[in-house]
Amino acid sequence: MAVYIRGTGNISIQNTLGKKGIDEPISYSDPYVHCLEPDFKNFISPIALRRMSSIIKRAITASLVCVKESGIDCPDAIVSGTGLGCIEDTEKFLKAMIDNKEQFLQPTYFIQSTHNTISSQIALQLKCHSYNNTYSHRGISFELALMDVFILFKMGNIKSALVAGHDEMTPNYFLQLKKVDFWKNQITNSLEIHKSTTPGSFAGEGNVCFMLSDIADEKNYAEIANVKMLYKIKNEDELFSSISDFLAESNLTANDIDVLMSGVSGDVNTDPTYYNLSNKLFSNSLHAYYKNLCGEFFTAPAFGLWSAATCLKNNKVLDIQKLNSVHKEKIKTVLLYNQYKNKNHSLILLK
Amino acid sequence: MSDSIFVTSLGIVSGVGVGIDKTLDSLLSLYSGVGKLKYLNTFHNEIPCSEVQLSDEEIKNILNITEDEIITRTSLLGILAAKEAYDNAEFSNCKKLNLRIGFINGTTVGGMEKSERYYADFINPESNKYNGFIDAHDCGACTEKIADYLDDFDFVSTTSTACSSAVNTIILASNLIKAGILDCVIAGGTECLSLFHLNGFNTLMILDPQQCRPFDASRAGLNLGEGAAYLVLENEKSMNLRHSKPICKIAGWGNSCDAFHQTASSPDGKGATLSMQKAIDMSGLKLTDIDYINAHGTGTLNNDESEGTAVMNVFGNQVPPISSTKSFTGHTTSAAGSVESVISILAMQHDFLPPNLMFKNKIEKLNFTPIQNLVKNVKVNNILNNSFGFGGNNSSIIYSKID
Numbered sequence: 001m002a003v004y005i006r007g008t009g010n011i012s013i014q015n016t017l018g019k020k021g022i023d024e025p026i027s028y029s030d031p032y033v034h035c036l037e038p039d040f041k042n043f044i045s046p047i048a049l050r051r052m053s054s055i056i057k058r059a060i061t062a063s064l065v066c067v068k069e070s071g072i073d074c075p076d077a078i079v080s081g082t083g084l085g086c087i088e089d090t091e092k093f094l095k096a097m098i099d100n101k102e103q104f105l106q107p108t109y110f111i112q113s114t115h116n117t118i119s120s121q122i123a124l125q126l127k128c129h130s131y132n133n134t135y136s137h138r139g140i141s142f143e144l145a146l147m148d149v150f151i152l153f154k155m156g157n158i159k160s161a162l163v164a165g166h167d168e169m170t171p172n173y174f175l176q177l178k179k180v181d182f183w184k185n186q187i188t189n190s191l192e193i194h195k196s197t198t199p200g201s202f203a204g205e206g207n208v209c210f211m212l213s214d215i216a217d218e219k220n221y222a223e224i225a226n227v228k229m230l231y232k233i234k235n236e237d238e239l240f241s242s243i244s245d246f247l248a249e250s251n252l253t254a255n256d257i258d259v260l261m262s263g264v265s266g267d268v269n270t271d272p273t274y275y276n277l278s279n280k281l282f283s284n285s286l287h288a289y290y291k292n293l294c295g296e297f298f299t300a301p302a303f304g305l306w307s308a309a310t311c312l313k314n315n316k317v318l319d320i321q322k323l324n325s326v327h328k329e330k331i332k333t334v335l336l337y338n339q340y341k342n343k344n345h346s347l348i349l350l351k
Numbered sequence: 352m353s354d355s356i357f358v359t360s361l362g363i364v365s366g367v368g369v370g371i372d373k374t375l376d377s378l379l380s381l382y383s384g385v386g387k388l389k390y391l392n393t394f395h396n397e398i399p400c401s402e403v404q405l406s407d408e409e410i411k412n413i414l415n416i417t418e419d420e421i422i423t424r425t426s427l428l429g430i431l432a433a434k435e436a437y438d439n440a441e442f443s444n445c446k447k448l449n450l451r452i453g454f455i456n457g458t459t460v461g462g463m464e465k466s467e468r469y470y471a472d473f474i475n476p477e478s479n480k481y482n483g484f485i486d487a488h489d490c491g492a493c494t495e496k497i498a499d500y501l502d503d504f505d506f507v508s509t510t511s512t513a514c515s516s517a518v519n520t521i522i523l524a525s526n527l528i529k530a531g532i533l534d535c536v537i538a539g540g541t542e543c544l545s546l547f548h549l550n551g552f553n554t555l556m557i558l559d560p561q562q563c564r565p566f567d568a569s570r571a572g573l574n575l576g577e578g579a580a581y582l583v584l585e586n587e588k589s590m591n592l593r594h595s596k597p598i599c600k601i602a603g604w605g606n607s608c609d610a611f612h613q614t615a616s617s618p619d620g621k622g623a624t625l626s627m628q629k630a631i632d633m634s635g636l637k638l639t640d641i642d643y644i645n646a647h648g649t650g651t652l653n654n655d656e657s658e659g660t661a662v663m664n665v666f667g668n669q670v671p672p673i674s675s676t677k678s679f680t681g682h683t684t685s686a687a688g689s690v691e692s693v694i695s696i697l698a699m700q701h702d703f704l705p706p707n708l709m710f711k712n713k714i715e716k717l718n719f720t721p722i723q724n725l726v727k728n729v730k731v732n733n734i735l736n737n738s739f740g741f742g743g744n745n746s747s748i749i750y751s752k753i754d
Contacts, residue, residue, distance in 0.1 A: 078608070084489060085511065090547075094463075097550050098470060102394040110551035111614050111741070114459055115490070115511035120742025123608040129625055132608035132744055133519055137491035137509035144508050148523060151530045172474045176485045179476075231507050232499075343495075344507075 003153045005221040005309050006160075007070025007211035009062035011035050012294050012303055013204050017065060021310070022293055025320060028190040031183045031202040032174050033295050044125075053089050053112055055168040056121050058207040063122045063162060070211035076158035077131040077149050078119050081141035082166045083298020085115030085134075087173055118166050131158065139340025140229055141165065142208075142299040143348065147227045149212060164209040165302025174203055182296070184266070191320050193266035193292045201265035204295015208302035210309075221309035222334075223351045225250050230345040239273070239345065240281050243337070246347050257285045258328045259317060261308045263338035264289040265296045273339055278324060282335075287323040301338045301346060308334040308350050356525045357590055357597040358582050358750065360442075362435030362539075363693045364428055365578030365680040366401030370435055375697050378705050381725065383679050385562045385574045391464075391544045398558050400544060401576030401681030403428060414500070421483035423462035424577075426496040428686075429541035432579035436537055437501050440583040440595065446503060448592045450534040453506035454498040455524045457516030457540030459685045462488035464545040497541070506533060513740035514647075516540050517580070517688030518748050522604045524584050534589040539581030539689030548684065549575055555614065563650035563682075565675035566659065566721045568712040573649040576681020580689035582696075599696055602636065602733065602751040605629025609743025615653050620661030622745040623647075627665045627735065630747040640733050641671045641749075643704055645695040646721070647737040648675020649682050658737065659717040670719040671735075672726070678708035688738035688746065696750055699731045 010016035013033045014026055026036075035058060040049055043061045052060070059080075067073050093109035111117075116134040123132050131152070135144035142165030149161035177183060184200045187193065193202060212224065228246050233239045247253060260282045262274040278287040288311070294303035311317050315331050336348040363370065366384020367377035377384070384401035391402065410427040411418060414434070433454075437443075445452045466473065466488045469481035486492060494509040506527070510519045517540030524538035552558050552575060559572035585595055607629065609622025616623070631638065647658055655675075662670055676694050683690045698704055707721035732752045739745045 082511075083491070093551065094467060094470060094547060097546060098467065102546060102550050105550055105554045107551070107554035110548075110554055113551070114513045114741050116459075116513050116740060116742050116744055117613065119512075120608065120610075120613060120744060123610040123743070124613070127610055129607050129610050129622060131606045132512075132742075133510065133606065134512050134744075135509060136489070136511040137494065137507070138489060140508075141491070148526075151526050151532070154530060155526065175476060176473050179479060179482050180486050229506060229508075231504055 001153055001156065001214050002216065003150060003212050003214065003224045004216065005210050005224065006213040007066045008221065008306055009065030009209040010306050011058045011062045011207040014293055022318060025191055025293055029188055031187050033202065033204050035205045053086060055086055055088065055166060056118065059118045059166045060122060060125050062207040062209045066162065066209040066211045070213065072160045072211050072213060074126055074128040075130060075160040075162045075211065077152060077161040078123050078128060079133045079145040079149050079161065080119040080164050080166055081135045081145035081299050082115050082118060083136060083138055083141045084167055084173065085136060086113050086117050088168055088170050089113045091170055091172055138344060139298055140344045140346050142302040143227065143229060143346040147229065150224065150227045153214060159214045161212045162209060163212060165299030166207045167297045167299045168205050169203050169297060191292050194264050194289060194323060196266035197268055199267055199269050201267050201291065201296035204297050206294055206297060206299060206303050208306050222312040225349040225351050228347045232343055233345060236276060243281065243347060250349055254281045255284050257282055257333050257335045258331045259311060259334040260285045260287050261304055261334055261336045262287060262289055263291060264323065265291040270339065270342060273342060284326065286317060286326040286328050288317050288321040289323055290321060292320065304336050304338060305348060308336050312350060354529055356528050356601040357585050358599050358696060359585050359590065359595040359597055360436045360440035360583035361693045361696060362432040363580040363690060364403055364432045365683060365690055366403060366576050367679050369431065375701065378679065378694065381708065383562060383708060384576065385681050393546055393549060395549060395553060399562060399574050401574060402544060403577055421487055422496055423487050423493055424464050424543035425458055425461055425541050426493045428543055428577065428579040429456065429497040430500050433497055433501060433537055433581045436581040436583050442583065444593055445535050450589050450592065451505045452502065453527060453533045453536040454504045455508045455520045455536055455538040456494040456497060457510045457520040457685050458490050458493055458542055459511050459513050459516060460542050460545050460548055461490040461493045463547045464543050467546050512744040513742065514684050514687055515738040515740035515744045515746040516685040518738040518746040519606065521582060521692065521748055522606060522746065525601050525604065528584060528586050535585045537581050537583055540686040541579035542577060542683060542685040544575060544577040557651045559650060562709055563678050564709040565648035565650040565677055565707055566655050566714060567710050568714050570650045570652065570655060572651050573677065574681040576683040578680060578683040578686045578690050580686060580693045582689065582692060597753050599699055599750045599752055602749040603630040603634030605747045607745050609745055611743055614741055616657035618657060620657045620664060622743045623658050623661035623739060624664040626745040626747040627661060630735065630749050634749045636733055638666055641735050642731045643698065643734045644671055644673040645691050645734060645736045646673055646675045647739045648677055650677060656714060656716060659714060663718055668718060672704055672722050673719060674705055674707035674722040676705050692736050695734045695736050699734060699750065699752060702729055702731065703727050704729055
């Protein structure tokens, strides 16, 4: 059974929900950027909105856009990846608990603090009783969600799935991650973040949803041919051979890949892995990236998948995403590769 | 080759004891871990909980982890339980045999128990005192700490669906094995007590000031517990190569969303009904084949009535023997699914049914009463295990004896 991307919904630091998409990309000069939010009243009832935190509003809106585009209103699975879950409400409850010495607390923020609130609220909104799951595992949270539904498709358990990556960034969490070297002190132009010569990246946010379906249709964005995670690769040779093995599962070699969409983030500590991969294994592929458009966050690869799928659909890679000068007349195959701390690696093959 | 998923080893730690042997002893002697808090330092120290009776330092000693190692209690409990499953399975031979191995964990609280303690420093730009714990806070970090202690895993993953997390890890593990991606997997959940979720549940006013009484008419809420439990799951290829002995197999699973309310379960038990039905359908078993239901049975007014209604929806007038073991272990939240799976499998292995402690009077709306006394010398061939979480994340799993 083939798995296709039939619809998407994307709220990010770009105008991805609007018609312009990323054709007129916005540049930022601050290392901490928030999502551009639509007018939620156009999507969610005012009564429901009052009770929702930002991440839930965005997640539901992006899901509804995805549902509308795909025409599938109750998928067989709703699975989310989120690195930090509903961190804003978590912090609100935590702070109140500490400030008030465990007294006089209200339950609201606690109720909405768990990571699975997002998938649950989407199910509630869609009145959808199907398979529902949430993965929270650092930089591979979204890919785990994707892998879960990919297997369910392949086993014949489901015919449609809403899979998504959701993350928000609060000032306090930004500060904490800054202390452990996630972020650059300053940036001048986010769209050219790959030129940076310092460690860390800039912080983004995102709610990127995909409706997957087994129905072949010329309106589909792309086919997801395979998904794989690698853990604690010992060296570059092992990484290269693992990627070659992954491609071989689909009877492909590196030469067959038109675009390598990699996780380059402007972090001098981790970017060399991507450039080495491009230069040594994928020298005939166009090397492109996406984190200049969405920033770095645990589920940024969901934006990467959106970007790769959009490239396939439009047969176009934006100039600001290109990292080498390889030219491709027709884009037929894209490999999405991301790594987190050189420890978690993910591969998604798109056709 | 059969595509069955076999359970070949178990590990557990909870308020009723550390390890399989102690847990079995406690179940058979009706020892409950619910009591006065000793390790968690809280304003609400009158609330009974079920704590693992070891300090962080004591666990570090047992595991040969140095005192200054940055590690959360969630990870420590996880290692303690996972190591038992790992050692008993002689799991270390997997890599030598070129088997693909995974560690699939469930947690929600993650490193919160440390983060809440060090939070003032976390958010103070001038302080770098506890920076190590910032990177240990998230769920994935807790998982990797356990995985890296044990072996060089090919695959790691963290499920976070609140109180149904651990059953969902077992479902994912089964699917990864069935899909041919992994051969031998350790799956389960871990969660330590934290001020964050103790206070959270307390604001919801669903913590019983006494030992909890699941399915009793007078029930007044749940007791929180902490713990961890893991199952080793293998395909036939892995079992043959490693000469493992199967304990039981996974016969079916169901996952469904109640889609009713963020914290409350629906009165008609829709989500729970669906998850049980899906599991039974997948197993191909008849309703009368189910010998025991280990219920989610938290002891809250809402859960037990909703779950009971769902059980009646599925089984009608012939509800199998059923009990909640949460009055033994407390509600171990993200670990509950694996803690109670291990308890259920122990019952299958040792021919007994654990009672639903503290039960006196039936819930009027329900047509069944839970098991009140320990049942011994009984054949338990098929067990249905329920785990339900916030947001209506309902999961059910069936374990079957090997013919």
